[in-house]
Amino acid sequence: MTKNNEWKLKDALMIAICAVLFGILLLGATYAGGILYGILAPAGMGSLGYEPFYGIYFMPAAFCIYIMRKPGTGMIAEILAAIIETLLGNFFGPIVILSGVVQGIGIELPIALKKYRDFGRPVMITSAVVCSVLTLIYNCFVSGYKMIALPILGVMLVVRIISAVFFCGILTPILGDRLSKAGVLRGYAICEEDAPA
Template identity: 40%
Template sequence: MVNQWKLKEIVLMSILGVVFGVIYLAFFLVGQGIRNILVPFGLGPLGYEVIFGIWFIVSIIAAYILRKPGVAFTAEVIAGVVEVLLGSAAGPGLILAAAIQGLGAEFAFAITKWRDYRLRILILSGIFAALFSFVWNLYSSGNIALAPSLLIAMLITRIVSGALLAGVLGKWISDQLAKTGVLRGYKLGKELQRRREKGAA
C-alpha cells in the first residue's frame, strides 16, 4: 500500500497530520469549555460530543485530496501521534483511539473500493468514524456505565458532528485549498482543473 504513494503524497499527508494534530489538541480545551457549560444541566458528557467530528477531519481531508487506500487511516494516526508528542493528557492510548477513528473513516472509502469521493461518501466516512470511536469509548472511557438515554443522545450528537464537522467541513476546506492552486499536483487539484477546462470549452 505504501509503495503506491508518491513522495509528495506522503509529505502532504504528514503535513496535514501534524497541522491537525495541533488543532486536535487545541480542541480538547474547547470541548472542556463546552462540557463545563453543560455540567449544571446534567449534560456534561455531551460537551465533547458536539465537536467530536473535528477529531476525524484530517482523515477525510487527506483521503479526499489524495484518493488512495490507507490515506484516511494513516493521516489520523499521524495526528494522534503528534497529539501525544505535544503532551496530550490522554497519553499514548490516544494513538490507539486515533487508529480506530481512522479505521472508521477508511471503511467508508473501502466500501466503494476507493473510487467514490463525493460528499455523501465523505459524510458516511465521518459517520463511520463516529460509530467506530463511540463503540471504543464505551469501554475505554467507561461510557458504558452511563444512562442509556444519555448514551443515545451522545451517539446521535457524535454522528451528526462526524457528518458535519468532518464530512461537510472537511470537503469545504479541501475545496477551498484546491481553488488556490496549491493542490494542482494531487488528485483533487487535477479534478478541479478538468472541471475548469470543461467549463471553459
C-alpha cells in the same frame, strides 16, 4: 480506485504537514471539550462536553483521503495527528493514538468499500456517520461509556454524528475543493479527477 496508488515523496510530506496542523487543532478541540465538560458537569451532562468537537477529531483522515485518494492515507494521517497531539500535551495521554486508529478505520472503511472510486458528499457523510458509531462503540469498551445512561448515550451519539457530518461530510470537501481550485493541491488526485460539486 484512483489510477495511481504509488506513493511519492510529496504524499509523505502532505501527510506530515496535515498531521502537524491537525494535531494542533485536535489539541485545541480537546481543551475546548474539557471546558465545556466542566460547564455541563454540574448539571450531570458533562459527558456531552466533548461531543460537539468529535468531528474535528475525524478531520485528519477525512481531509487527507479526500485530497490524496489513496488507500491508507486517511488511517496514516489520523494516527500521526494523534501522535502529534499526544506529544503536544494532550491530557488523555497515548490512549488517543489508539483512538486515532479507530477513527482512521471509521473514516476510511466506507470509502474502501467503494474501492476508492467515489469521494462525493454522500460517501463522505457516510464515512462521518460510520466513524461516529464505531468510535462510540469503542468508547463504551475503552472509556467506560457503557456506564452512561442509555438516553444520554443516545444524545451523545446524535451530537457526535451532527459534528462529524458537519466537519467531515460538509466542511472537509468544501475546504478540499477550494484549495484545489486555488491551485494549492496541484499534483494530487483531487486536482486530477473531477471533484464532487
